[in-house]
Amino acid sequence: MTPLPRVVGAETLDGLAEDDPAAMRSRRDLQRVHRIMGTRSILLRALRAWPLPRTASAPLRVLELGAGDGSLMLRVARELAPAWPRVELTLLDRQALVAPETVRRYAGLGWTATCTRMDVLDWVAGPAQPPGAGDSGLRWDVIVANLFLHHFEGRELAQLLRAVAARCDHFVACEPRRARLALIGSHLIGALGANAVTRGDAVLSVHAGFRGRELGALWPPGEANWKLLEGPAGWFSHCLCAVRVGSG
Secondary structure, three states: OOOOOOOOOOOHHHHOOOOOHHHHHHHHHHHHHHHHHOHHHHHHHHHHOOOOOOEOOEOEEEEEEOOOOOHHHHHHHHHHOOOOOOEEEEEEEOOOOOOHHHHHHHHHOOEEEEEEEOOHHHHHHOOOOOOOOOOOOOOEEEEEEEOOHHHOOHHHHHHHHHHHHHHEEEEEEEEEEOOHHHHHHHHOHHHHOOOHHHHHHHHHHHHOOEOOOOOHHHOOOOOOOEEEEEEEEOOOEEEEEEEEOOOO
């Protein structure tokens, strides 16, 4: 069967204001979509597989790109908190969507959550440090991306992955799988009660998703000190896990 070609289209939610009722409803829909896709479990398996270094004086530093309202990472944090009791979490998004109550819930787990409002391409264009250059707020132990990379293609996606590789030791991305089963599922998402924005964007997301080793092929050339693992995850997802060799 001929593979689906990758086509990146503008998703409706990205163009709506933060307080638009349709956008607010769609973000609630996405919480259910993550449950159906098993995103939390996929992330937990990836993160628990890494022997991350931690000392009493140095909490783990985690960055989520395109963090949205922070609710998915909060569900992950609840499971990880016993093993990761001290975490400095940066939630980066171009919209201010994280509620104060969500930040307080992170604090209850021992995680310090900081919300950064920034377009990721501005983050990419910012300065970076090589490994071991010291802590200036530019490096993280872990960077996470959820249903985010599929918004980019070509040069921008390659630049984003290059910035990620320069600024962390562990990276995990959970994206839509570009496959016919996932496409069928996206057309049936209305059965969850999803609104028109979510229904349309779900189909676009699958067409913009990934398969095979497409993300790994865009990883910065010459980065031989990284181990990459890429492939299907769950029924509908595609996952890239990257770890810097010798980092943990």
